[in-house]
Amino acid sequence: MIISADRFLADLEALGRIGWVDGEGMDRPAFTPSYDAARKFVEDRMKDAGLAVTVDGVGNIFGTLDGSDPSLPAIYAGSHLDAVPGGGKYDGPLGVMAALEAARTIRENAIPLRHSLVVAGFTGEEGGEMGGTFGSRAFAGLLQEPFPAEKLSRVGLTADGILSAKGDPGGIACYFELHIEQGPYLERRSIPIGIPTGIVGISRYAVRLEGEANHAGTTPMKERKDAMREASELLSEWFAWTDTRDDFVCNVGVFSLHPGADAIVPGRADFLLEIRSLRDSIMDEAAAQFRSLLEKRKKVSVSMEPVVWKGAVDLDPLLQDAVEAACREADVPSVRMPSGASHDANPMARITRAGMIFVPSAGGISHSKEEYTSPEDLARGADILARAILEADRRL
Ligand SMILES: [Zn+2]
Structure with missing residues (x-):
């Protein structure tokens, strides 16, 4: 592996303890103290890794590792930090911490990187009052005015905050998201990596x-x-x-x-x-x-x-190829498949090339405290993400 699996897994587990209630599962909805604590944890790890950190007007967090060519748009990689009530540790945080591990790996090994790499932790993916994929829809500029002022103020947000959270598509080369599969497809076929072709x-x-x-x-x-x-x-x-x-x-x-x-x-x-x-x-x-x-x-x-x-979205063929090439390079079997769940990659696909990587979910269980993916599968997914980012950096 090119990443440090032990460091990555230790940080992912530490993040998974924030908001965890024994016997109940994860209690970390967006816009709550446990969510803020999780984002602070990620912010600290990003700063330790030498990334430049920003938090936008809706609470999305970004950590940037500069590339060697400032004229190029940035490669984004991440997922979300909030969880469904009683959910697990990996739905969302896996993609954020894996992107962070990719940035750390690239920086400390001085691996050539032309595009900047932005590690993204989106907020409010799991729905609630503001609707699902809230943070990434705000970033993609997909939220419709007029915004519901009363609902916003209940979670400490403002209409100006939403408007200021809109990202500049011209500054984004692509978006990668590593996520647990949340279904039984990979486990039943004993294939460690899924390459989604589209999101339903x-x-x-x-x-x-x-x-x-x-x-x-x-x-x-x-x-x-x-x-x-x-x-x-x-x-x-x-x-x-x-x-x-x-x-x-x-x-x-x-x-x-x-x-x-x-x-x-x-x-x-x-x-x-x-x-x-x-x-x-x-x-x-x-x-x-x-x-x-x-x-x-x-x-x-x-x-x-x-x-x-x-609407359904197609994921980007070039990024699917980059993930497949990363799997070949690491000698890891992979399969192309659809995504039956929605993800932050859905809004992102409307403004840039978007690609996903799936790792197996034990028993196909998710949105449950029983959600589980083995450490080997988690680390393998993070390693493939790091390699795919480097592959995309060469191809884009
Ligand atoms: Zn998710």
């Missing part, structure tokens, strides 16, 4: 079926306008259709019945339908199919309203 888009729809609430004992079965029964029949038909497809995934994770009492035939069913695909057109096709099944229901009135739309 996410669409969500609020679906409502409205029948008639009535007495659950006296209303004849055939006369009921049972929103629960209609919804279950609809979803059975839908999932029978989705089983025939492998180009998207879908989920109903929120479902409620009204009035929601044991002796009342449900008058209304509300649920959220989520569809994810690497192709926007396939998300639309699936949504149209769902709508046609929904509108076939006879005993209830129905509605389906879009609530979230994030």
Whole structure:
């Protein structure tokens, strides 16, 4: 390995203790004291490594190692420092600490680097009030005005802060993000490195079926306008259709019945339908199919309203090739694959070349305190990131 695996793993574990609650998992949402402590830890390590540190108007942190050619835009590498409640230690911090280790390796070994390398720790990737990938969307200039002043002030932010956080795309050569896979693909194939080709888009729809609430004992079965029964029949038909497809995934994770009492035939069913695909057109096709099944229901009135739309993004072929070359150089097997989760690389891909590297997640588990990746896999991912940065430095 070209990196110092022991140093990298020790720092990653130390960062993983900030906000960690035994038995509960990580308690480190953005804009909280534990988050600030984690960012301070990273800031100190960046300064120790001789990087020039800045924190922008939304709380993203950047540490810069100067390249030899100041006329070139910078290579960015990083991920996020916040965690979902009860999550693990590696979702996010892995990519930040690995980028920092790459910078340390390059600096202390005086490895030639033409582009500056900027280590990025984005804030608020995991959602919450400000929505997911908040820090990287602010940096990419993707947040829409007017900004919600009240929500901002609750987390100590301002509209001016958001505007000032917008990065200059002309100063960015590319963005790399090392991340745990968060699925079982790599582990099942015993391949240590995944090279994502794209990040799925996410669409969500609020679906409502409205029948008639009535007495659950006296209303004849055939006369009921049972929103629960209609919804279950609809979803059975839908999932029978989705089983025939492998180009998207879908989920109903929120479902409620009204009035929601044991002796009342449900008058209304509300649920959220989520569809994810690497192709926007396939998300639309699936949504149209769902709508046609929904509108076939006879005993209830129905509605389906879009609530979230994030388009899919392709990751950059040159960076995929750079990661693949890095794997060949290190004699590490790799495979190209899609990313089923969203990442900071999604907003970044809208303003620059973006590339990702995945390492295996044990059991495919993530967003859980049980999230685990072996030290060997973590260090191997960091080593491939460092090599890929150097490869991109030569190719761009
Ligand atoms: Zn993440």
